[in-house]
Amino acid sequence: MEDVAQEPVPARLLLVDDEPNVLASLSRVLRHEGYVLHTAENGPSALAILEREPIDLLLCDFLMPDMDGAELCTRVRQQWPNCQRLLLTGQSDLAATVRAINDGHIYGYLAKPWDDDGLRLTLRQALQHQHAESERKRLEALTRTQNQELAALNATLEQRVEARTQELKQTSDMLEVAFQELRKSYVTATKVFSSLLSQRFPPRYQTNAKVGALVQAFATEHGLDEKLQHELELAAALYNLGKLAWSDRMIASPAEQLTGEQRELYRRYPTTGENLLMSLEHMEGTARLIRHHREHWNGNGFPDRLQGEAIPYGSRLLGLAVDFIELQRGMILPQQVTRPRALELLRKFSGRLYDPSLCRAFIALCQDKAPDLESHGRPVTALETRQLQPRMVLAQDIRSTSGMLLLHEGKELTAHLIEKLMLLEEAENQRYTILVYREDKDDE
Template sequence: MSDGNLPVPPATILCVDDEANILAALRRLFRPAGYKVLLGNSGAEGLQLLEAENGEVDVVISDMRMPEMDGARFLAQVRARWPKAARILLTGYADIESTVAAINQGEIYRYIAKPWNDSEVMLTVKDVLERKALEREKARLEELTRRQNEELKSLNASLEEKVQARTQELALANEKLKTSFMTSIRVFANLIELREGRMAGHSRRVADLSRKTAKQMNLSPRDSQDVFLAGLLHDIGKIGLPDHLLAKNELQMTPEERGLWRKHPLKGEQALMALEDLRGAARLIRSHHERVDGQGYPAGEMEGAIPLGARILAVANDYDGLIQGTLNGKKLNEQAALEFIDKSRGRRYDPAVVDAFLVVCGGIKEPPPVGLPLLPAELEPGMVLARDFLSRDGILLLAADYVLDENLIRQIREYEKSEFGGRITLHIHPPKIVDHE
């Protein structure tokens, strides 16, 4: 039996007749169709050709009336020795008894009367070859089924033992994965921090603060774990950002740079979505720059749409950024950072999360600083900020007591146009009154 994947050789047809012109006509008929045609001028020669081909002949076409061995006897021997070869009888006689005898003795597939119609002959041969192809395919499938059944019997005999062994292997492998999972995440977080350069320990600190806050808010163990993992990996989307962009704060960025920067939460989510155990953390990473007032990014979600874990992550992330000086280039002490967080409740941060975070950090509330509210168009060089100037997503752009100059005022006005499309307000220290007396 040939492999079903190997090319099928052309069909072989043996034509036997004692008239040379008949054989020539059959050869002219079959050759253009791509068949391999063998010709024999007698029954004896036909048998010799079959032996030479080791019986690998698909169709045998024999004339009924031939000297020494007629078609009935010849096809009967073909049937006995090579039963797989299909047999067709050509007859020019109306003798029904001879035809019936040939059918009975040789079990021919069909008989064709002389003179024949070429189309009828070709159609007959095509039909018999298609039937043989179906029989071969049936035999192949039956053999395949038999072998598969034997394999199944062998497998079933030891199936229980194999399942137990495999289960033990999987249990050991799963235990190893659990043991190394958190270590791998921490190593990955360290690699992210190496990319950012100046933020050593940032991810670990954010993760620890986030987990403590989640516990303070009575989140489930699974949700607390997602918050912790998101804290370790929240900056993963920044890996693809250019170095010069990582060194800037948002106020210094062009609109194009700001648009690229604000995609990093989405890229972080996409980087982790393929990992089933990190899908919950990935959703938190996506939303950790959203604001409860809907002014955050990347989607501008409001409080109810932002996952609680992401709201927790936002507070812990900004708190550590304030202390490290990565939000505006100026480091704040812990008290000042907590005051910043507390002042941003209800805008950037969920008030309930702020309350829990202050408990975790032991923070206290302080009244906001005073100042004269001015629009960017009203600013003048030499004015001093009375309050921190925040971006719409709560990032510290300029700290209180910053002295404005012409270049910075121009940047603030451009920022108002590109970022808000409307008005923003800055709080300025009132000018000092000089006594001329």
């Protein structure tokens, strides 16, 4: 709704003179000026009107019986200081006029007989002065109030900023914890899905966990940024997603023995895996790593024949880890090769299939670290199930004999979980060796 402009309130004038003909003349001159006019014939009558009516300007005769104009102006100034005051005088006593100006603080005076135009102009100027003075006082009061509020605000501003900063920090910390928990749950869910995916493959070909351990160990050893580590962890768990549509016979066949249509299907599995993940917004980086993990350093890989540095770094690392594990499982060559032989083959094809500097660093890691590589550089202890204690933290995933993920790395053990593991051992008639992080006293 638009604001409706208010009509200006007309000025209210009080005319005081003991001569009725003078009051009549003044009223006639001012009748069409838009004022609200009140008249009185003496000082007491004027004061009575002021008691009951709001008056903006007083115009009074100087010489009046009982109470002269100077005394009336003084009384008005004392009781109604916002009322503007003017004298109308026919005498030339300068001393009396000065007393009226000093005691009554009058705005000015008009001599009898007056000039009508001069009278109108003087009244307009007096009212304008009164309005300006009222506005000045209003602004001064507003300024004082604002200065007081500003002083109070400044006195507490630092405390309020500090309190707000602490509040925001606490909120940020809580959100960070919630985000880390959510991402951990997301990774765990992906690993569970990966373990289900692995059931499609023979036990010897269930490679995701080993590939994941390798890339995580390398990422930790070389301080890769957190985002890339996260994408690599998910890519290692899902890199063979595109193989789900293969026949059992093709799954069980080494890559070097595939021919014809099978080889075409094989060359498409990275893009198939990427396509299955692209609809998930947070998996775009992971999907890209999976798409290019079969590219070769010399440009003869697939699917896009990328060469050298054009291949994403994470894809180059993932490809090395996949080949290292799959060579040992007999998934590339017709026979399984030993760990030393697999490392020898990686070294042989460095500069052709693999990034030379990355390949050297990867081989060095595999030669220096224990075969499992699940410790991420932290000290671990291998325990039997009956030796486990609540609050110990797993240093590797625990899987059933069929490859199903039971507990993920980083899980804190409870008495209930330990009991479940012991019951599972009895059901599967086997003994688990569990890796847990060792809390050395030197690390405390």
